[in-house]
Amino acid sequence: MSQAQAEEVTEIEAKRRLLDIKSLDNPKALKLYRRFDGILILVLFTFLTLGIQIQFTLTAGDWDYWIDWRDRRWWPLISPFTLLLFIGAFTYGIWYRLRLPIIATAVTLLLCLVSWLSRYLNFVEFANFPMSFTFPSTYIGLAILLDCALAMTRSLVVSAMIGGGLFGALVYPLNWAFMAPYKVPVEFNGTLMSVADLMGYEYIRTTTPEYLRIIEESTLRTFGGSVTPLTAVFAGLCGIVIYAIFLYAGSWINGLDKYAKRIV
Amino acid sequence: MNRIVARKTWFKGLQFHSVLAVLALMLLAGDVMAHGERAQLASMRMRTVHWFDTQVTPLNVKVGDLVTVTGKLVTSEWWPKHMPSIEETVFLNIGVPGPTFLRLHSEVNGVPMMRSTAFPLGKVYEYKTVLRARVAGRYHVHPLLNVKDAGSLVAKGSWLEVAENDSGEPFVNEITTLPGDTIDLETYGLSGFGGVYFWHVVWIVVGIAYLVYWLGTKRELFIPRFIRIRALGQDRANELLTKNDFVVSSIFFTLTLALILTGYLWAENRYPITIPLQTGLVDVEPIDIPAGDLEVVVDHATYELAGRSLTMRMNMTNNGTSPIRIAEFLTANIRFMNAKVGEGEIYEGEEMISRDGLTVSIDTIAPGQSVDVDLVASDALWEKYRMTGLIHDPDSRFAGLIFYYDDVGTRYYQEVGGAVLPEFF
Numbered sequence: 001m002s003q004a005q006a007e008e009v010t011e012i013e014a015k016r017r018l019l020d021i022k023s024l025d026n027p028k029a030l031k032l033y034r035r036f037d038g039i040l041i042l043v044l045f046t047f048l049t050l051g052i053q054i055q056f057t058l059t060a061g062d063w064d065y066w067i068d069w070r071d072r073r074w075w076p077l078i079s080p081f082t083l084l085l086f087i088g089a090f091t092y093g094i095w096y097r098l099r100l101p102i103i104a105t106a107v108t109l110l111l112c113l114v115s116w117l118s119r120y121l122n123f124v125e126f127a128n129f130p131m132s133f134t135f136p137s138t139y140i141g142l143a144i145l146l147d148c149a150l151a152m153t154r155s156l157v158v159s160a161m162i163g164g165g166l167f168g169a170l171v172y173p174l175n176w177a178f179m180a181p182y183k184v185p186v187e188f189n190g191t192l193m194s195v196a197d198l199m200g201y202e203y204i205r206t207t208t209p210e211y212l213r214i215i216e217e218s219t220l221r222t223f224g225g226s227v228t229p230l231t232a233v234f235a236g237l238c239g240i241v242i243y244a245i246f247l248y249a250g251s252w253i254n255g256l257d258k259y260a261k262r263i264v
Numbered sequence: 265m266n267r268i269v270a271r272k273t274w275f276k277g278l279q280f281h282s283v284l285a286v287l288a289l290m291l292l293a294g295d296v297m298a299h300g301e302r303a304q305l306a307s308m309r310m311r312t313v314h315w316f317d318t319q320v321t322p323l324n325v326k327v328g329d330l331v332t333v334t335g336k337l338v339t340s341e342w343w344p345k346h347m348p349s350i351e352e353t354v355f356l357n358i359g360v361p362g363p364t365f366l367r368l369h370s371e372v373n374g375v376p377m378m379r380s381t382a383f384p385l386g387k388v389y390e391y392k393t394v395l396r397a398r399v400a401g402r403y404h405v406h407p408l409l410n411v412k413d414a415g416s417l418v419a420k421g422s423w424l425e426v427a428e429n430d431s432g433e434p435f436v437n438e439i440t441t442l443p444g445d446t447i448d449l450e451t452y453g454l455s456g457f458g459g460v461y462f463w464h465v466v467w468i469v470v471g472i473a474y475l476v477y478w479l480g481t482k483r484e485l486f487i488p489r490f491i492r493i494r495a496l497g498q499d500r501a502n503e504l505l506t507k508n509d510f511v512v513s514s515i516f517f518t519l520t521l522a523l524i525l526t527g528y529l530w531a532e533n534r535y536p537i538t539i540p541l542q543t544g545l546v547d548v549e550p551i552d553i554p555a556g557d558l559e560v561v562v563d564h565a566t567y568e569l570a571g572r573s574l575t576m577r578m579n580m581t582n583n584g585t586s587p588i589r590i591a592e593f594l595t596a597n598i599r600f601m602n603a604k605v606g607e608g609e610i611y612e613g614e615e616m617i618s619r620d621g622l623t624v625s626i627d628t629i630a631p632g633q634s635v636d637v638d639l640v641a642s643d644a645l646w647e648k649y650r651m652t653g654l655i656h657d658p659d660s661r662f663a664g665l666i667f668y669y670d671d672v673g674t675r676y677y678q679e680v681g682g683a684v685l686p687e688f689f
Contacts, residue, residue: 109471151513177527183538189376209355209410
């Protein structure tokens, strides 16, 4: 393509953009845009639902399926890790092009809704597990903090520091409100167990034996046994790093549109 | 035109036949009853764990009734070296379709088995599992061992009928916690203020409210915002965010932090005594195999494909003072019984038994006698349970238990094993 041709294209493009801007003053055009926006939201949310459901199932599945997997060391680390990498990649594009701080909330809300549907149909109705053993965790509160941090600071970097950190650190406190009853102690056959452990034992899972759980085990490397706060701090740091890395990945993906333009 | 009509007719015919074929397949489909008893490699089933005396009682119950599963197992000395060993980590499980039963108790050699353990090879383990029927239906119940990094090992199954209970009341599973509360695990923690449903509804409502603000109250959404940002450029794109956006975001941020803190403190106050999830291996003292005074050395073994029979030549020396009769050969959960001896209990509903499947070349081994004995285990069960695959396995060796009795009817058993050669014709 010659330089003259390139300048011509740029000129045509500039004219188009001018027309686009003028269309925003046209009520009929705005009405049409709104209809298209409805379709776009539907498509985006469907894509987010399918994407996060598959990704979360493959990476943090069992930690979210079973109450006797939600420990205080691995679950608060794995869950924000896997959520933030998905959220980070999408947040960049939506923020860069639309300045809408909604992705984290949308992803966690959709995940929550689809998880409830899945637990009810697959686990309760089909596999006969009680809902008390398989209810999903919630991450919506963390996502709102992340999105609000972005909306308030208007900076991806600062929001990664604040929102990403809080997203990782507050997984346990957020869910503790309704998970605490499952950590109440029980004596069973002379052995100390939590209610969650006992449920895992009584409600039979043929291919999920006790040893398969990846949960906290005793170790010499603790600070006076303060596992929960230490995990929260570490998860917060990981949250910042993971979110930042995947924002960067999102920026790279966002840059791929130049190839789309060439194809068009 | 005729060609198009013909094509349409042909396509409709194809659709009709497809529907018929699917319906036929659905009608002809049998019960799903496999928990792996036929799926694993024959040599693996023969050389891992020997299950015997497996008993499920009773076989007809109602929802809420108790079922007891008992039996013994011997861990094979011929355990494949390339496979993660049962000596590391193993869990006594039960093969049923999910939580159709509650597991109320399980033990091995008298030790409760809520957690995983380790089984040294060549030892005997007596297990017991107590179940409570939870969902009505017909189930194939197997004792089961999950071996870490190796997989599941299943004992033979028994069919169990569970009928609805007479009262028709919902199933409850009550326990008492250490702080003294009696709770129903079926619904525990779900309903009421501060329960799972409550908090999930709270967060879903807050999440929807947040999204409604950004997607429902804005005059301009995706396409108009995209156009404006493209016109403004990235340096001025933040101008799209209004003061109202900042205020609303601040409110949501503060409200969310306050809700998280409130929920956490409420739960801490409501449930002051909590513990982390419990895990760790427990120790089980193994039992020695009651091998009696019979010394057995396997000379060779052949598997005859056409006859579906395993022939084992062994040298047996009776070092005791009582005559011995070989009554049974057990491998891969299949019992080949010597009809001439007629010893060995057969339990109600027990499967995988060949009542006259074992032929022994000598009737009685007298005290002090040393003799070569041919044992022939022959039955169609080799085929039915896919044991003929033995000759196609990458590690063609066998193992099994032989059971024998002295003159007062005391039962002894020991493991035999070795290489096996196929006879194709």
